[in-house]
Amino acid sequence: MKTRVFVTLKPSVFDPQGRTIVEALGSMGYASVHDVRQGKYFELEVAAATVDEARATVSEVADKLLANPVIESYRVEVDGDDGP
């Protein structure tokens, strides 16, 4: 089953990479882009009988390995599911 995990910095955490991208874009003439946040994106293939099982496995994996829960939050998407 195909799943996707989006990991982003929590809104209260400063994102220097995003800030740098905004400044680079400004100097390239894209002043209309006024905020950028960079995150990580994972595509995971999971063997699971149901959407709920896949979601549970991938949430655990995101918590333990893919995201740092102190400064990051994550969202899980499973193919064939409309989300919570």
Place this chain on the structure above:
Amino acid sequence: MKTRVFVTLKPSVFDPQGRTIVEALGSMGYASVHDVRQGKYFELEVAAATVDEARATVSEVADKLLANPVIESYRVEVDGDDGP
């Protein structure tokens, strides 16, 4: 307008980060996860009058700055649009 860009390695490009995650998960007892591809995720706030204008700006930005078109492909999502 809120937009999102997903940058992933092209399918033909080997992803050593993803491979390492699969191996780490195997040793942690998550053998059901059998493939992982890691990518980048960006949230961009763009000043644009229409969804099409926002999509055009962000596609240009992704091409020029966010993705390396030689080895990466990208997908753009704009809030209020159902996609192409």
